[in-house]
Amino acid sequence: MNDKTTHFGFEQVPESEKARRVRGVFSSVAQKYDVMNDLMSGGMHRLWKAFTIQIANVRRGERVLDVAGGTADLSRAFARQVGEAGQVWLTDINPEMLAVGRDRLLDQGNITPVALCDAEKLPFPDNHFDLVTVAFGLRNMTHKDVALAEMRRVLRPGGRLLVLEFSQIWKPLAKAYDVYSFKVLPWLGQKVANDADSYRYLAESIRMHPDQGTLAGMLREAGLERVEYFNLAAGAVALHRGYKF
Template sequence: MSKEMPNTGSGAEGSTHFGFEQVPESEKAQRVRGVFSSVAQKYDVMNDLMSGGLHRLWKHFTIQLAAVRPGERVLDVAGGTADLSLAFAKKVGPTGQVWLTDINHAMLSVGRDRTVDHGHLLPTAQCDAEKLPFPDNHFDLVTVAFGLRNMTHKDAALAEMRRVLRPGGRLMVLEFSKIWQPLSKAYDLYSFKVLPWLGNKVAGDADSYRYLAESIRMHPDQDTLAGMLRAAGLDRVEYFNLAAGAVALHRGYKL
């Protein structure tokens, strides 16, 4: 497997990673858009198959740790099919507000339709996490689940998320991370053999799920990402390993 180091933001000379491939920064967003446009309709089914349903427990843990209260304002960045948005909508109640955002139109459409089907008319916005269209100091909670690793300039996106948080607000980042070393060989076998096979059989797209496996390897590990949250101006940063570190939940506060 590739031994390239994780890229925490942009690469040299205006290049960045798309999986293990180096591409111009201006090209990455379009390439990522193609991946998620391709898999949007099968996204939830594939999540269940890939994780054996564990993604639901990881998201439940995130929701519980977020401790959202009635009346709060929540921003779900790269919210996709709206798992977190729907859960938060139930908790903030009619006096609160939850925004569902995603840069990808196909994913946002699936999420928007799902919220309507569940009886929640949530505001939605198709937007880039590096340029959030919201005022400073506005939200009590910002979340991003399995979306940060696809962003070209992660440092800029984290700074934007902090900007829109009110003082005392918290940011929560749920993302794939570095698995416990003794499990790495088995995890590599699963990631680079089984995932593309599943993607081909279920979603008709092996390449997108090969990119998924590669993008996980290029994403910063737990301690590096914690440092990035601190560099973005967040305090009291901590993380929680899930599934032997295959996934980690980071939390930081704007003081």
């Protein structure tokens, strides 16, 4: 019997339970996810994703995997860039989030394949994708090291991994950020999505996520090279990049 525990926000839970509880959070907020993103970030999440798309430098004909892609913000942009000769896969572990992303792609005429799957067990062959991205999903994964290793496995030699995630904010702003995270976010969640608990978990999960330097080290341990990161919003968000050679 596996009695190992891991964090779900600030709470310690059995490893076997975390994925189920994370699925519950995102099932609850799926329909209001994009509205809440705009409210929580003042629309800045769009700029963070636009920067990620720019850094990704996707070319026509490439193969792209969007892990934990949810409502398909990145996948929609990549689908336009790769053209008919390329391919983009949108994946998520949560069926409600994946359904929202699939419908958004279809509404824009993008017939992009989708897959309901666990990032720790990607159903794709080795050395297959030119680019793998994960945006605001890594911190919710139980075994981040396993997920990163899987992402590297499916990259072809010369391919790159991009991880966009909340990170450690500039220290002088930390107290104000805490007030916003633990007071304002749950209040917004209750008012807009009728779910304060999920947004309280969001704030807690950010605090439990590795900081910029630690996550860079995890990418290197997973076998990625030329690892670097870009701080956004005074470090509240960071984009990490690494290559497979």
